[in-house]
Amino acid sequence: MGLHAEIGTFGDVAAEDDDAVLSYFLKTEAVGRVEAGDALIVLGRKGSGKTAIAKYFEEPKGDYLSASLSLRDYPWALHERRRNSGASEIESYVSSWRYLIAVKALSMLLEASKRIITDSQRAANTFLQDNYGGTRPTLPNILRPPRLKLSKASFQPSIMGNALGGVELETEKGDLAHEVDALTDILLDAAFTIGSQIGHSKILIHFDELDQGLSEINETHERMIIGLVLACRSIRRMAGFETKIIPVAYLRTDIWDEFRFSDKNKISQTAAVDLEWDSDSLLALVNERIKAKLGAKFSWKDLDNGDVMRGSQPKWNHIIARTFLRPRDVIQFLNCALAISLDREAEADTFDNDDIQLAREPYSRYLKQELDDELGPHWEKWTDAIRVFSELVTITFPKNDFLEAYEQRRSKKNDYDGEEALEILYRFSVIGYRRGIGKGGSGWVFQYTDPQAGWDNGASRLKVHPGLKEFAKLREERQS
Ligand SMILES: Nc1ncnc2c1ncn2[C@@H]1O[C@H](COP(=O)(O)OP(=O)(O)OP(=O)(O)O)[C@@H](O)[C@H]1O
Ligand SMILES: [Mg+2]
Known part of the structure; x- marks a missing residue:
């Protein structure tokens, strides 16, 4: 058999469809940073390796516990009803995510416990049995119960001296009872205690495919995803004496780029890992x-x-x-x-x-x-641009030719004018521009090779990314 037949395939292009991915996983520096607990959020373009990393962390490793949760089939509509109407708009989903993470951490710790002997283990076990019928609630079920049962044998936060017999995840108003935060704190305390009892100092929980179950990201989805990131941060800050719970969210860069909230920049600067190759x-x-x-x-x-x-x-x-x-x-x-x-x-x-x-x-x-x-979710009619490229015939072209042809080609429902179109095409590296003389040497500038450069709307010569040359039926420009 020839070498090529022996290879057969270089692997599936999506990590979730590739059962062999761990047999040839490359442990990059980014993976090391996630493992060290440096990252609150892992950002990467589509196809940059988010799911591959989440798969790598699917199983507990040596001295730490780890689990990866895919939100591909996540019941977003249910979660939408678990908002905390007492919090600010941007924080309205933080409480529900914190509760979810606490339950997941407890469940992982009980799974890792050889025996259920300590008070904290027993209480956690009873809590999970009472509310989920077992110690391994699935992700879609964690927020499902409308009311959580509490008892002396499990956990009983008291509010103003009164022990609670239950906490509502769905009140009559249709939101989350504010006592959930008090309950979550008790669950996390128990998790830290169990962690040190069984000798696990680190618990990593990875949330991947946040965009998969959503056809478009509307404002509510945005708030739910930001809520998860803020919940990850809040829980990480609560580190117990010996145990740390480290939740990490994996997100497409283009989606993150469109979010607006006050701590975003700080998180991007200090707690994000960018997947770059x-x-x-x-x-x-x-x-x-x-x-x-x-x-x-x-x-x-x-x-x-x-x-x-x-x-x-x-x-x-x-x-x-x-x-x-x-x-x-x-x-x-x-x-x-x-x-x-x-x-x-x-x-x-x-x-x-x-x-x-x-x-x-x-x-x-x-x-x-x-x-x-x-690009589709950001700009439905982006293929208008491809048609214009084809019409211009060569892979490089003057910007003005594009603008002229685009105005004629632009379909009715296309929201972007020519300048806007070029800017977003640049953002996704579909096009690059010729750097002006005296700006650090001539050459083609693309976002993905030169992320600091930024779009130059004064550039006069543009180039289509070489990977699209065949699809758009383009020719090299004639050598003069
Ligand atoms: N560190 C790695 N080691 C081995 N293979 C990798 C690694 N990172 C990525 N890959 C491979 O690259 C391809 C794309 O990665 P992956 O599916 O994880 O991308 P993604 O960022 O999750 O994309 P999407 O946003 O579309 O979900 C897959 O075939 C995956 O196996
Ligand atoms: Mg993926």
């Missing part, structure tokens, strides 16, 4: 996969026949230039190339230049679809 780290990721499939002594070099592409470009650089420096793009490109090489020769061991050339067409279609998912 470069050519070398992406090569390391691919080499992990090659090693896992072919054996430890194999690497990308063994799959490349060594011929350089046009402009003496190594194949790897040619591939990378067509991505947004995201793992998903690289894996997709290589899978396309693999299918083509195997079609050419069932016994293929290495890629030739044609394999890479021909992979560009199906890859380009993938990239367009990925952008549909990413």
Whole structure:
């Protein structure tokens, strides 16, 4: 069997669909920071590896407990009713998330307890049995009970000297009783106690796929997601003496970018991990996969026949230039190339230049679809822009030509005028601009390679990202 047939695939492009992902997981610096408890929030573009990390943390590791929760099928509509109308708008979902995290932490600690012997363990056990019929409530069920049963044998916060027999998650007004906060504090206290009793100093809880169950992010969803981030922060600040509960939210950068609330900047600066890749780290990721499939002594070099592409470009650089420096793009490109090489020769061991050339067409279609998912929710009619690119024919073009053609092509329900369109296209790296003379050398500036640069609305020459060249049927500009 040839090497390519032996590889078969470089893996599924979505971590949640790839059962083998942990067998070739690359532990990057970002992963280390999450593990160390530095991050409140993990931010990354679509396909940058959020779910891969959440999967890595699915199981308890050596000295700490860890669990990952996907919010793909989360009952957002139910959670919407669990708001705290006594809090400010922006904080109205913090109480419900804090309660949810406390219950999850208790449940993980009881799972990790060999026996239920201490008072705190017994109380937690009774509380979970009474309200959820077992010690492992599923995520969608944690906020479901309209009323929580409390008793002497479980937990009983007292308010103004009166012990509560129950707490409502759904009051007659349809919101959350304010006593929930007092209950959560008691649950967290018990969690810290159990943690030190059984010798677990760290409990990581990861919340991934926050955007998956939502077709669009409206204001209420925004508040619920911000509420989770604020709840993560509030719980982390409550560290017990020996035990820390560290909840982490995973979110798409483009969604986070549109949120507005007062502590956002502080959180971005001090408690966010950005998933960023470069050519070398992406090569390391691919080499992990090659090693896992072919054996430890194999690497990308063994799959490349060594011929350089046009402009003496190594194949790897040619591939990378067509991505947004995201793992998903690289894996997709290589899978396309693999299918083509195997079609050419069932016994293929290495890629030739044609394999890479021909992979560009199906890859380009993938990239367009990925952008549909990413850009679509922000700008439904973004494909108007692609039509304009096609009309302009070459991959680079004067800005004014775009503006002119765009006005004619712009469909009725398209909310963006030409300048706005260019700005958002730049934000998602669909286009870049030619840097003006005297501004740090000439060259093409794209958001994903030059995040600090920002959009320059005075730029006069623009370029479509090379990954879209085939989809939009573009040509290189004529060399003068
Ligand atoms: N650290 C890593 N080690 C190995 N593979 C990785 C790593 N990070 C990402 N990948 C791979 O890259 C691809 C994209 O990653 P993933 O599905 O986690 O992206 P995502 O950020 O969750 O995207 P989305 O926003 O669409 O959910 C997957 O095939 C995944 O296995
Ligand atoms: Mg994901």
